Amino acid sequence: MGADTLERPIIETRRYPDRVLSDRHGYHQLLLGLDGALELESAGRLVHVTRGMLAPVASGDVHYYLAPGNNRVLVLDLPEAWCEALALEGLFEGRARRLPEALVARGESLHKAKERESGQALVRWLEMMLEAGGRRAASPRLKLLELLPAVRVDLAHPWRVAEMAERCHLAEAVFARQFRALTGLSPHEWLVRQRLARACELLQVGGASLTEVALACGFADSAHFSRSFRRQHDVSPSEWRRLMASGGTAEKGQDSTSRIST
Numbered sequence: 001m002g003a004d005t006l007e008r009p010i011i012e013t014r015r016y017p018d019r020v021l022s023d024r025h026g027y028h029q030l031l032l033g034l035d036g037a038l039e040l041e042s043a044g045r046l047v048h049v050t051r052g053m054l055a056p057v058a059s060g061d062v063h064y065y066l067a068p069g070n071n072r073v074l075v076l077d078l079p080e081a082w083c084e085a086l087a088l089e090g091l092f093e094g095r096a097r098r099l100p101e102a103l104v105a106r107g108e109s110l111h112k113a114k115e116r117e118s119g120q121a122l123v124r125w126l127e128m129m130l131e132a133g134g135r136r137a138a139s140p141r142l143k144l145l146e147l148l149p150a151v152r153v154d155l156a157h158p159w160r161v162a163e164m165a166e167r168c169h170l171a172e173a174v175f176a177r178q179f180r181a182l183t184g185l186s187p188h189e190w191l192v193r194q195r196l197a198r199a200c201e202l203l204q205v206g207g208a209s210l211t212e213v214a215l216a217c218g219f220a221d222s223a224h225f226s227r228s229f230r231r232q233h234d235v236s237p238s239e240w241r242r243l244m245a246s247g248g249t250a251e252k253g254q255d256s257t258s259r260i261s262t
Contacts, residue, residue, distance in 0.1 A: 009122060010077040011111045016067035020149055023065075028078045028092050029057040032099070032107050036071030037182040039144045040064070047096040048140050048182060049073060052104045054129065055096040066145050068183040068190075074107055076122070088126050096137040103132060142168050142178045155195050155218045161187045195219065196232050203241045210237055 005026040016038050031040065031049050038049040042063035047055045057063050059080050083089055099107075107125055147167060151159060164187055165175035179187050195217040202213045214225035229237045 006077055006079040006082075008079065009082060009119070010075075011122065012075050012077075013111060014073050014075050015071055016065055016073065018066070018068055020064060020066045020145055022062060024060065024062045025077075026059055027080060028059050028083055030076040030078065030091065031055045031057070032074040032076075032104065034072040034074055034104075034108060036067065036069050036184070038065055038067045038071050038073055039182070041145055045095060046139055046143060046145070047137055048142075049096070050182075052098050052101065053096055053137060054099050056092040056094075058092040064145055066148065068144055068148060070184070074110070086123060086126075088130070090130055091126065094136070098135045098137060099129065100132065103128060140178075141170055142175065142182070144182065151191065152194055152198075155191075155198050156216055157218065159191055159218070191218075192228060193232075196229060199225065199229065199237065200240070203237060204244050213237070 013034070031038065031054070033049040033051045033053045033055075035051065040047050040049055040055050040057075040063060042055070042057045043061050047053065049055050078088070083091070103125070106128075110122055110125060147164060150167070151157075151164070161176060162172050164179075165172040168175055170178070176187055179185075179190070183190055185193070199213050199217045202208055202216060208216070210222040210225065214220075214222045217225070219225035219228065226236055229235075229240070233240055235243070
């Protein structure tokens with residue numbers, strides 16, 4: 001966790017990784033969802049940052065985040081003194097809120113403004129948000145920050161959608177619908193991808209048999225594992241292992257928050 005301070009506002013479009021991270025910094029932050037979803041917990045409040053959702057993170061607050069799929073978020077890092085001088089502290093009080101699409105589109109274009117104009121455009125946009133208010137976001141019941149890590153650490157468990165839904169205190173149909181909206185996948189599709197990703201890790205280390213890898217990753221047997229693996233990678237697990245041993249490279253995911261070049 002960092003404790004950085006800022007001298008001037010920073011406007012960036014960022015993508016967040018598919019793992020739980022935490023942070024704390026000495027400046028205010030606003031996150032506006034543009035594409036996909038980011039689950040954020042700050043000051044004890046959980047919010048799904050989807051398109052149009054504006055989530056505040058006050059300076060000094062420890063916050064946790066996880067992005068379960070492709071995402072794009074407009075991030076504004078704002079110095080405390082700067083916000084105080086412009087009477088913008090109200091943006092960091094209370095819950096996240098959903099903005100009208102016109103304000104979202106205007107915010108999305110902020111980083112494209114010329115440098116000498118971007119400061120004025122930013123201040124005006126923030127003032128418009130204070131004036132508009134927006135619809136307050138209710139706390140979501142589907143908590144991916146809790147569910148996804150719990151599933152990943154025990155992939156050998158015979159997970160069922162009903163069990164995952166029960167953990168979130170949701171009806172199975174509601175859970176499945178919300179899960180797909182946030183991840184872009186059904187719970188079953190997501191689970192198979194996690195199991196196959198873990199299998200790739202196990203195939204590259206040690207000398208575990210295909211049956212041992214299959215059972216460790218939650219597949220019923222080596223035949224079920226091989227069919228699922230081939231559908232995903234177009235080769236059998238044995239062929240994939242030989243390819244990696246001969247110098248191939250496994251695909252790697254993002255390890256940290258990334259900035260999007262503009």
